[in-house]
Amino acid sequence: MKTLMVFDFDHTVVDDNSDTWVISCLPGQTLPDSVENSYRKGHWTEFMGRVMKYIGDQDISPDRVRSVMETIPFTAGMKDLLAFISEHKSTIDCIVISDSNTLFIDWILQASGLQAAVDQVFSNPAKVNELGYMEVHGYHSHDCDKCPVNMCKRKVLELYLSERSDGGVKYERLFYVGDGGNDLCPSFCLRGHDVVMPRKGFTLEKLLARLEGQKDDASVKAKVIAWSSATEILEELKASM
Known part of the structure; x- marks a missing residue:
């Protein structure tokens, strides 16, 4: 597991x-x-x-x-967290689901030397075309009315989990770490023993706070733990192992 x-x-x-x-x-x-x-x-x-x-x-x-x-700063403690994940690939899988694009994410991760931590990146496909211009396209089409037209992160996550399950991989616990409004939708597919970790002071934390005490069909089942430094995420990860 x-x-x-x-x-x-x-x-x-x-x-x-x-x-x-x-x-x-x-x-x-x-x-x-x-x-x-x-x-x-x-x-x-x-x-x-x-x-x-x-x-x-x-x-x-x-x-x-x-x-x-390559000069964009990493969040405090994030490089240590990714380094820890890199050292524990036998027990930790790690994916990125982002509404940025594959070109920027790949460049940034490669420059950091930490791309080994991340097994897969799900983002809007981007490339340099034959004219030397960068171009980007939407990730997929979907019917979720809560998400941007080009990406529903819940659908991406559910498909990934389904494919991993078909391959015989079951996850004992899932940590979802995000900050924005488009990180709320995937939070609804988490289980009671999973953890959703919103960044303190950002939109996701506020949206999750509003849902507290809602009826079952409108609530997030996962435990909510807010963070301001990735050191706190690393502590939660270590405690769960």
Whole structure:
């Protein structure tokens, strides 16, 4: 029986938003209003596609973007937590489910030397195309009305757990670590002995607090433990082993 660690990425693994961090590669570190004002609620990935095109139009190379992405800070204690997970791969599986994109996440993890901690990354697929431009596409389509159009993290997690179960892997405990509103939906598929860990002061913590005392069908069954440093997550993980 193994433990599964599930991480969001932005403001969870890293202490900022990787999608907005990329803007620091631009002259003046700002987007023109025509791009900045094109965002529509729930359609962030489409917006990021326009940001990536604009970056390419400025003749900023993917290598330059990568060097900027590699400077994003990790959340306090997170590198120690990921190093611990790397050393215990026989008993701990670890995945990232993020509404960022695969290119940024892979670059950041590789630069940290900690990519061995993470078994799989589920995020919006991104690549450098034949013109040398970065491009990004939505992860999947779904029918969940609580989530952004391009990703329902609950569906991603449920499919992963189903496939692992079919392969004979059962998880004794699951830790879900996140911060944002889109981390609430996957929290509903956790069991009573699982743990959802919202970052203190962020949206997920507030949403979970509002659900306390709700009827069974509207409640999160998992134990809720808020964190401000990944050292606290590591302590909970060690205590469960």
